[in-house]
Amino acid sequence: MKIAVTGVAGFIGSNLADRLITEGHAVVGLDNLAYGPREQVPAGVDFRPVDIRDPALATHFAGCDAIFHLAAKNCIADCQDDPLETADINVTGTVNVLRAARDAGVVRLIHAESSAVYEGSGVLPTPETEMAPRSFYAVSKQAAGAFAEGFARFEGLHLTGLRYFGVYGPRQDYRRTIPPVMSAFILALLRGEPPTIYGSGEKRRDFIYVDDVNDFHLQCLADPRTIGETFNLGYGVTYSVNEIFAHVAKLLGSTLEPVYRPDLRGEAQTTHADIAKARALGWQPRVDLDEGLARSIRFIRDHVIANPNPVRAAERGAG
Numbered sequence: 001m002k003i004a005v006t007g008v009a010g011f012i013g014s015n016l017a018d019r020l021i022t023e024g025h026a027v028v029g030l031d032n033l034a035y036g037p038r039e040q041v042p043a044g045v046d047f048r049p050v051d052i053r054d055p056a057l058a059t060h061f062a063g064c065d066a067i068f069h070l071a072a073k074n075c076i077a078d079c080q081d082d083p084l085e086t087a088d089i090n091v092t093g094t095v096n097v098l099r100a101a102r103d104a105g106v107v108r109l110i111h112a113e114s115s116a117v118y119e120g121s122g123v124l125p126t127p128e129t130e131m132a133p134r135s136f137y138a139v140s141k142q143a144a145g146a147f148a149e150g151f152a153r154f155e156g157l158h159l160t161g162l163r164y165f166g167v168y169g170p171r172q173d174y175r176r177t178i179p180p181v182m183s184a185f186i187l188a189l190l191r192g193e194p195p196t197i198y199g200s201g202e203k204r205r206d207f208i209y210v211d212d213v214n215d216f217h218l219q220c221l222a223d224p225r226t227i228g229e230t231f232n233l234g235y236g237v238t239y240s241v242n243e244i245f246a247h248v249a250k251l252l253g254s255t256l257e258p259v260y261r262p263d264l265r266g267e268a269q270t271t272h273a274d275i276a277k278a279r280a281l282g283w284q285p286r287v288d289l290d291e292g293l294a295r296s297i298r299f300i301r302d303h304v305i306a307n308p309n310p311v312r313a314a315e316r317g318a319g
């Protein structure tokens, strides 16, 4: 198939593009490089340096069989600081992607939502029905999802919404001012620096390795039961930040102690995915925490630490 991926220079988009190419698909990759670096776009991608708000976006989707829409502004703190740009990229940008898909005659579209929409829900593990956004980022994902439903109903698009939990793995954004915990811990310990933990470290997270997410991406292309549905993609198991630190330290044989700093605002106490819906279609996460961390460590050791001139640091990243 010929598949378009928006956000192809980002963490999940670049991993997805790699996998699609390995599976024999042709990939048209779109990204304005606001957060993802050009160097991260896999070889073999037909790369287009465009913004998803481009009025001529449909020309890039011509002849595609499906679109994965992953591009977004997704650092929760940045989104909280700038609701206007958040709406512009995540809502208007998504509407433009949906409109361009329709105009290009591409019916199948899979779009990234987020577990952040469950921030205010007390139901754990959380099923897909428990929407309770508590941040502008989450609200933007909910609004984009509502427009996607509109395009399914009024324009006949075949849509699937994916609510990722804490995705991790190679190319997870380690360049951010405050990187996600996995990358932050691995990077600090490999450099021999004490990592920072914000808050008590007792927040619990459901982490899913990027290859498991890609398994479901591929299933979306092949399984018509995914059309018109929204799925949680998590592991269905939670770890505290302190437990993640302990795992990383053990794998690296480090005795460095973390430094605790004041909590970050806008972060849920616990995320825990109810993955029964995706499981019912035969999908199953396969990469456990130790294996996923070992692979993430290998990537950071080989591509970040070993590279004296890493990709230019983004001032404030996404994730």
Ligand SMILES: NC(=O)c1ccc[n+]([C@@H]2O[C@H](COP(=O)([O-])OP(=O)(O)OC[C@H]3O[C@@H](n4cnc5c(N)ncnc54)[C@H](O)[C@@H]3O)[C@@H](O)[C@H]2O)c1
Pocket: 006, 007, 008, 009, 010, 011, 012, 013, 030, 031, 032, 033, 034, 035, 036, 037, 050, 051, 052, 053, 069, 070, 071, 072, 073, 074, 089, 093, 112, 113, 114, 115, 116, 163, 164, 165, 166, 167, 168, 173, 317, 318, 319
């Ligand atoms: N990583 C996670 O754990 C996670 C969790 C929940 C949801 N998500 C969602 O998954 C998607 C991918 O996340 P990621 O972690 O790969 O993020 P990422 O920041 O690594 O990638 C996003 C990419 O989108 C691009 N982009 C941003 N604005 C754009 C615009 N206006 N036009 C074109 N490109 C633009 C960025 O340059 C970047 O390369 C996002 O929609 C995100 O909200 C991710």
